[in-house]
Amino acid sequence: MDNIKVKVENLSKIFGPNPETIIEKVKSGISKEKILEETGYTVGVADVSFEVKEREIFVIMGLSGSGKSTLIRCLNLLNLPTDGKIYVDNEDIAKFNKEKLRQYRQNKAAMVFQHFGLMTHKSVIGNVVFGLEVKGVSQEQSYNKAKKILSSVGLEGWENKMPGELSGGMQQRVGLARALANDPDILLMDEPFSALDPLIRREMQSELIEIESKLKKTIIFITHDINEAFQLGDRVAVMKDGKIVQVGTPEEIISSPANEYIENFVKDMDRSKVMQAGSIMFEPKALITIDQGLKEAVDVMKENGISSVFVVDNKQMLQGIVTIDDTIRALKENKSVEDILRHDYHATPPDTYVDDLIPKAIENKFPIAVISENNKLLGLIVRVSVLAGLV
Amino acid sequence: MFDFPSFITFDLGQYVENLIMWLLDNFGDFFDAVSKGILWFMVNVKAFLLWLPWWLVLVIVAVLALRLRNVLSAVVFTLLLFLIGTFGLWDQMMQTLAVVLTAVIISLVLGVPLGILTAYNSRVETIMKPVLDAMQTMPSFVYLIPAMMLFGLGMVPAVFATIIYAIPPVIRLTDLGISSVSKDMVEAANSFGVSTWQLLTKVQLPQALPTIMTGINQTTMMALAMVVIASMIGAKGLGLEVLISINRIDIARGFESGIGVVILAVIIDRLSQGIANRYRYTE
Ligand SMILES: Nc1ncnc2c1ncn2[C@@H]1O[C@H](COP(=O)(O)OP(=O)(O)OP(=O)(O)O)[C@@H](O)[C@H]1O
Ligand SMILES: [Mg+2]
Numbered sequence: 001m002d003n004i005k006v007k008v009e010n011l012s013k014i015f016g017p018n019p020e021t022i023i024e025k026v027k028s029g030i031s032k033e034k035i036l037e038e039t040g041y042t043v044g045v046a047d048v049s050f051e052v053k054e055r056e057i058f059v060i061m062g063l064s065g066s067g068k069s070t071l072i073r074c075l076n077l078l079n080l081p082t083d084g085k086i087y088v089d090n091e092d093i094a095k096f097n098k099e100k101l102r103q104y105r106q107n108k109a110a111m112v113f114q115h116f117g118l119m120t121h122k123s124v125i126g127n128v129v130f131g132l133e134v135k136g137v138s139q140e141q142s143y144n145k146a147k148k149i150l151s152s153v154g155l156e157g158w159e160n161k162m163p164g165e166l167s168g169g170m171q172q173r174v175g176l177a178r179a180l181a182n183d184p185d186i187l188l189m190d191e192p193f194s195a196l197d198p199l200i201r202r203e204m205q206s207e208l209i210e211i212e213s214k215l216k217k218t219i220i221f222i223t224h225d226i227n228e229a230f231q232l233g234d235r236v237a238v239m240k241d242g243k244i245v246q247v248g249t250p251e252e253i254i255s256s257p258a259n260e261y262i263e264n265f266v267k268d269m270d271r272s273k274v275m276q277a278g279s280i281m282f283e284p285k286a287l288i289t290i291d292q293g294l295k296e297a298v299d300v301m302k303e304n305g306i307s308s309v310f311v312v313d314n315k316q317m318l319q320g321i322v323t324i325d326d327t328i329r330a331l332k333e334n335k336s337v338e339d340i341l342r343h344d345y346h347a348t349p350p351d352t353y354v355d356d357l358i359p360k361a362i363e364n365k366f367p368i369a370v371i372s373e374n375n376k377l378l379g380l381i382v383r384v385s386v387l388a389g390l391v
Numbered sequence: 392m393f394d395f396p397s398f399i400t401f402d403l404g405q406y407v408e409n410l411i412m413w414l415l416d417n418f419g420d421f422f423d424a425v426s427k428g429i430l431w432f433m434v435n436v437k438a439f440l441l442w443l444p445w446w447l448v449l450v451i452v453a454v455l456a457l458r459l460r461n462v463l464s465a466v467v468f469t470l471l472l473f474l475i476g477t478f479g480l481w482d483q484m485m486q487t488l489a490v491v492l493t494a495v496i497i498s499l500v501l502g503v504p505l506g507i508l509t510a511y512n513s514r515v516e517t518i519m520k521p522v523l524d525a526m527q528t529m530p531s532f533v534y535l536i537p538a539m540m541l542f543g544l545g546m547v548p549a550v551f552a553t554i555i556y557a558i559p560p561v562i563r564l565t566d567l568g569i570s571s572v573s574k575d576m577v578e579a580a581n582s583f584g585v586s587t588w589q590l591l592t593k594v595q596l597p598q599a600l601p602t603i604m605t606g607i608n609q610t611t612m613m614a615l616a617m618v619v620i621a622s623m624i625g626a627k628g629l630g631l632e633v634l635i636s637i638n639r640i641d642i643a644r645g646f647e648s649g650i651g652v653v654i655l656a657v658i659i660d661r662l663s664q665g666i667a668n669r670y671r672y673t674e
Contacts, residue, residue, distance in 0.1 A: 076582055105584030117579030121597040131583040133593070182583065 005186065005218045006052040006075065011084035013070050016041035019082040027083075032241040044070030044079070046242035053234075057212060057219045061229040062239030068222045071239070072190050075220065076109045077101055088186070106135050110179035114191040116171045118163040124174050125150065125159040131182035142181070149177045153207070169200035176208075180215070187219045193228065205232060226269040230254075231353075238262055251279075277357060278350030280386070281370045281379030287312055290319050290338060294331050297322055308366055310377065311341060318377040321345050321366055347371045350378060354386055361386040411540045426547045429493070433546060437489035445476060452658065459665025468661075471654045478647040480629065484655060487618055487628030490546070491659075494553035494614045499607065502558045506565020506603075507591065516566070523559045531556050531617050539624050549618070549626030557614040564606030568599025604667035611663050615656050629655070 014022050022041045032043040045067045052058040062068050073079040075086060077093060086093050093104060110131065118127050125146050132142035150159060153173040163171055172192055179187055193201045205228065212219060223229050229236050230250035237247045238258075246258035257263040286304040288297050290313050301309050301324050308323045320341030330340045345366040348357060357368060361383040368381040415422065449469050456465040475484050509519045538552035572595050580594045596603075622630030629651045636645030 078578060078582060102584035102586065105582060111579070111582040113575065113579060113582075115575050117575040117582075119576055119579075119594060119598075121600075130580075130593070134580075134583050134585050134589055188582075 003054040005054040007087040013044040056234040059233030067242040109186040110184035433493040502561030509566040510569035545625040549621035560609035568602030608663040
């Protein structure tokens, strides 16, 4: 799992007539702005190093013009690096000759584009078999494969339509299917969802996560949207002016931003989309076990100033909840805790995004219970801490 | 005082004639071979066209018009062609068509690759652009002279002049079609590791096809216009009829053959435009 798939060392890409002459300036750390002013050269990527592990989703995030596209396009040599090394499976791809480069593009790294890049003269399935056709795979084989992949991205029955007849979201599915058909180790995705509207975008994001969990590709994903970055990324690199300012897991970046720039970035972010139930729950102090009496239940609630309390068994398995009203009534009627157990609270696993808990918090008056797979109570989330994020 | 001084003379014509003679002396075999090739090709096309039964031609045109346009066109085109037959100009029309077809086919065989080359190579482009501009600004008449000088009189120089006159649109529009293929698409293709040949045949040519088709339509129309003029150096067919009528001031014959040319032009134009329109893609 922790094998290094892609290793980038001191990569620079400079645009201009003789970019090699500027490389020393870039390496000495002079800013992109100053170099443009002094020399007229545009620095796309400035002395960048990072590693991408096998089968992870590595997100590169940054504002427009920060060099994200320039960087990802170096990874399949659509841009020739001015300087530096790019190792993929320990081979320096910048040294590839024409033939090896074609092999690499055909077999190892496939790209998904922001504006889809579909061939308007080919049908949907014609587009999906394109990469296989280029490789010389037989027609029958490639069409069979394309059909399977199309149905796995939810485009069954659309095979013979032309791309122009499809909505943006569907066109990008075709783009994704085309890349997947080649069975690449690495998917290079340059803002693949940026052109889509928010609802479709979320749908595509969760689909990508699903595909990733099935196919286990190494994905390098570009976005300018911090929410998208933190939702998808196992690790995220933040770019600014051609440099990488910080690399880390979303949690690392949120909890310890490397500098003010990133801090500002993180402020912009909608935390509810990154924070998971597990990270905002608190330890349940007030609990009763199922074999305790009603009287004890009343005492616990009184002590803690609450109007309901969760009930567990002696293995901490969640049994239900009781309210103060029910408990007092039951006391008069000589019933037990078991008789008045209620189940109309919401329970959730710890990796649910807070964002998804908002509707539950609105419609439910009890705290949200965080439980493990085998129903063990891990913690509680008070509604206030979910809804507070809304304002 | 007002007359050009007669003692200043420059016999340019003499030098050009010498050059042509030199060319013919040294490359005679080449011109012979070209001449024979063109002639052989055209004779076969003509033989085929004249072999076709007249009613079959009507049926073919009707079917094409029906598929590419509509019922009305099919009916009108068939009637118009029938009309040419009733003028007694059927064979002449087929002869004209044979020269046009020959010239167009040769223009395509030469023009499409030249257009591709122009799109791919900026040096070729800098040469090709002014040459094409010059070719299109020159009056069609002028082409008769070099054709005649190299090939004498007859069908071959007529075809040759027609090709020179009609080839620019195919070259130009092939170039245009290929250069204006969306960058996104070319890039996507490259990201899948295409070879130059695959890029050309799987992406650029299919994308350029609608534009190339427009070029073919224009080339065909220009060829038809030229064939009429090329009758002056020996192209048989409707053009020759027009020429003879002018020389004899024969209004009736002139009118009939003139109408014949117009009818042929309209039908060829509409049908080839119909084909071109078939190749448009929705974005
Ligand atoms: N072909 C090129 N020629 C010259 N400069 C370029 C070229 N491509 C990119 N640049 C410059 O490189 C810098 C980085 O551009 P890049 O497209 O990589 O940014 P980006 O982060 O992808 O932005 P966006 O979010 O807008 O796509 C910009 O300053 C841009 O002007
Ligand atoms: Mg970009």
